[in-house]
Amino acid sequence: MTQKPSTRPADPRFSSGPTKKRPGWEPAALAGAPLGRTHRGGIPKARLAEALERTAAVLEIPDDYRVILTPASDTGALEGAMWSMLGARGVDVFACDEFGKRWLTDAKQELKLSDLRTFWADYGSAPDYRQADFDRDVIFTWNATASGVRIPDGDWIAPDRTGLTICDATSAAFAMDLPWDKLDVTTFSWQKCMGGEAQHGIAVLSPRARERLRDHRPSWPVPRVLQWFEAGEEDSKMFEGSTINTPSLLCTEDYIDALKWAEREGGxxxxxxxxxxxxxxxxxxxxxxxxxxxxxxxxxxxxxxxxxxxxxxxxxxxxxxxxxxxxxxxxxxxxxxxxxxxxxxxxxxxxxxxxxxxxxxxxxxxxxxxxxxxxxxxxxxxxxxxx
The missing domain is CATH 3.90.1150.10 (Aspartate Aminotransferase, domain 1)
Incomplete structure (x- = not known):
């Protein structure tokens, strides 16, 4: 039997979500949060805008892309993309773990897409992304959190695609190289790679994605918390920190703190x-x-x-x-x-x-x-x- 080690990890937090906070984090980092105030104006609105601006800067998102804040973590963000944007053309969904399977199930059982192809690989394997048809909308998970499988690069994504690429990147953003020019909708949450508190999602939208939001309306009813249509407007207030529902300003402050740490680290x-x-x-x-x-x-x-x-x-x-x-x-x-x-x-x-x-x-x-x-x-x- 192996002898018990004498040296422990200095920090034993190895959870896959919510994850460990940035090195040196203390509750005092949240002291400046504008609590007890409306998120619709003044300093709170500026904090929300700052979170989006710093996200774009740290991730080196292209200047013509836009970042929005969504309800309900990465789940709400990805479902917002699906419910607001699909239906304009056929859809391919690639999945290889429980979370990717949720998007597949939504497309099949909730949205009931008539022109749907699904590609599933069991835990520990990856689907054959070469089968993607980029004249269709393509949904995929960059890093399958439950199966430990990632997409190594974006070489398989057509640069001249006519459909949209919709990428769940919640365990990849801030930790893996993402080819922004190949991604039209990218979603993630604060609680994964940045160690933020739960609840909120982020979506990064390409110009082509915003065009879809401007020009297309699905045939199904879209719940209010999943409606992104305003983000199709060039001067949308969503790009300035306006949100679909009430955000947590405490969580926002925590995310800004993590982004500042990322900047200090070197991006x-x-x-x-x-x-x-x-x-x-x-x-x-x-x-x-x-x-x-x-x-x-x-x-x-x-x-x-x-x-x-x-x-x-x-x-x-x-x-x-x-x-x-x-x-x-x-x-x-x-x-x-x-x-x-x-x-x-x-x-x-x-x-x-x-x-x-x-x-x-x-x-x-x-x-x-x-x-x-x-x-x-x-x-x-x-x-x-x-x-």
């Missing part, structure tokens, strides 16, 4: 580098462990943020999935009790194993210190399960 390039270094630190341990492996066998598509691992050793060979999940849960409980790692069991729909966040707010030293604790917890969990 999106530095955040991507931090993420890659974090992944490398964890991968060095995983490659040397004989009981665990990446859920995604193909290195090219492995996520560098939501790193998802599966049991691979002889100890659990032949065991049922529920027995394997019992080991996952036991490991999570042991590491939580020891203060060595919080929230590292996989998404409930994923295979048993581990899921460890390696986004830009995490430190590589903590991931290097985590490996021995995972070895210890696995041995303890096996012993407790009688394996």
């Amino acid at each position: 999106v390039g530095r955040l991507v580098a931090r993420t890659d270094a974090n992944y490398a630190a964890l991968a060095q341990w995983a490659d040397g462990a004989d009981w665990i492996d990446f859920l995604a066998a193909d290195r090219a598509i492995r996520s560098h943020t939501s790193v998802t691992l599966k049991f691979s050793g002889a100890d659990l060979s032949g065991r049922t999935e529920e027995e394997r999940w019992a080991v996952s849960r036991a490991m999570g409980a042991l590491l939580d009790l020891e203060g060595a790692a919080f929230d590292i069991i996989p998404h409930p729909k994923a295979p048993a194993g581990l899921r460890i966040w390696c986004g830009p707010t995490v430190d590589a030293d903590d991931l290097a210190a985590l490996g021995p604790w995972l070895d210890w917890a696995y041995g303890e969990a096996l012993a407790g399960a009688g394996a």
Whole structure:
């Protein structure tokens, strides 16, 4: 049995969402939030506009793109895009985990699109994006948070497309290189790579996306919180911080604080580098462990943020999935009790194993210190399960 390590990670927060806050964060960072005031004018409105402006600056979004704030996190943002913009032409949906499957289900069962093609790959694999038809609207997830699979680049996206590309980038924005010229609608939330509080979503709209909002109205009723039509106007107040419903100014202040940290770090390039270094630190341990492996066998598509691992050793060979999940849960409980790692069991729909966040707010030293604790917890969990 592996001996309990003597050195713990300095910060045990490895949750895949909401994620760890930026290094050095303290509640005092929120002291300037204009609380108890309306979001429709004055300083609160300026704070909302500042959040959008800093988002565009940090992510190096093209000047002719626009950023809006949406309700209901990335889920609300992606559904706002679908409900407000689809129906003008056929749609292709690519999915490979529980979250991408939600967009597929919305298109099929809620919007009931008559001209719909769906492409599904099981956990740990990627769909064949080469089958995309860019005369149609194409919906895809850049980083599948629950399966640890990412899209490595945008080479497969046609530059001369006539349809829109709609990208769920919630575990990729601020941590991976996104080809903005290939993306027409890009959605994400504050609570992933930037460690912000939940509730709000962000959408980045290309000129072609705004043209769709201006010229097209779906045949179905669109709930108010999913209506983006105003963003089709060139002088839309949504680009200046006007919101569909009431935002949290406390959450906004927290997001601005994270964006200021990103600027101090050196911008999106530095955040991507931090993420890659974090992944490398964890991968060095995983490659040397004989009981665990990446859920995604193909290195090219492995996520560098939501790193998802599966049991691979002889100890659990032949065991049922529920027995394997019992080991996952036991490991999570042991590491939580020891203060060595919080929230590292996989998404409930994923295979048993581990899921460890390696986004830009995490430190590589903590991931290097985590490996021995995972070895210890696995041995303890096996012993407790009688394996």
